[in-house]
Amino acid sequence: MRGRLTLVYGSLFLAFGVVMLGVTYVLVWQQLPGKAVIRGATNLGPVPADPTLPKPEAYFQEVVRETRDDALTVLLTQGGIALLVVSAVAIALGWLVAGRMLQPLHRITETARRIAESPAADRGLHERIALTGPDDEIKQLADTFDLMLTRLDRSFDGQRRFIANASHELRTPLTLNRTLLEVALQQESASVEVRQLGTTLLAINDRHGRLIDGLLTLARSERELTERSYVDLADIASHVSADDVQVDLAEAATVGDPVLLERLVQNLVDNSVRHNLADGGWVRVATYTKDDLATLEVSNTGPVVPRYEVETLFEPFRRLGRDRLAGPGVGLGLSIVRAVARAHGGEVHAVPRDEGGLVVTVTLPAARPWQ
The missing domain is CATH 1.10.287 (Helix Hairpins)
Known part of the structure; x- marks a missing residue:
């Protein structure tokens, strides 16, 4: 928007400058005489003997015309150069003024982005823009946003x-x-x-x-975390995994609520075991750290999951192929997993396996060495 406003300001200034220069050119052209008007003296000197030489009166008229043309040419060239210089200055000032005028919008955008990127769903809703200044359209927008x-x-x-x-x-x-x-x-x-x-x-x-x-x-x-401590996902996975669960555990340290993180891992492992219906099925739990992310990956065999139904599995009280849960579960396992992951600044993704089952990956910010 800043670039568009500057372009509009500069284009309008340049257009009006060209119009003003054209009007000035026409007015000056009308005022400057096209020929000399000679009053009184009728003899401007002896007539040249050489017929190829111009007569004094014709020569004088030519001088007047050339002077007029030179003046108009100078007016156009110098006026054009001045217009370009002043237009460049006006565009630069327009860029600065537009930035100044749009600064409150940047503040609104930054506040909205911080709220949208908050790990918990409602963590940033306590923040307000509290824009000060004249009661113009931008301040009304900020006040409406705060409301x-x-x-x-x-x-x-x-x-x-x-x-x-x-x-x-x-x-x-x-x-x-x-x-x-x-x-x-x-x-x-x-x-x-x-x-x-x-x-x-x-x-x-x-x-x-x-x-x-x-x-x-x-x-x-879904609330803001009040307790944060060093937690290794590998330790939790080792504690909650049964003997028949395959494990490949490497250090995956993060910082968060130990109770909620244990519930996250427990829900994923329990879900994988409960829905592993295929004969000779397996459940595999892996933890590792990659790209500053502590990662938990739980994969299993089981029924084939259509890709279009994967996202609905994370909704409360939803289950594959039916709206309400009729089995031993209550339909909140994956909803809790996603809520806990987002509360810790992470995410959870599920990818169906072609052979059946799911691969659920939870990524959380890795703990720094000094945490």
């Missing part, structure tokens, strides 16, 4: 509080239900039907408990 950020911040805070409060409120009745069911099942007078019903209800109660735990983790991972 939008305020409303978004309140919306995110309300959403987090609702999820956290609802999850905590639901824990109490679930715990009470579990206690009552366990007491009922321990009674000797309980029939087989009652025991079967109690076992089913306990399984449903456990699933609801895992759902609430997942919601709490998801809500926590």
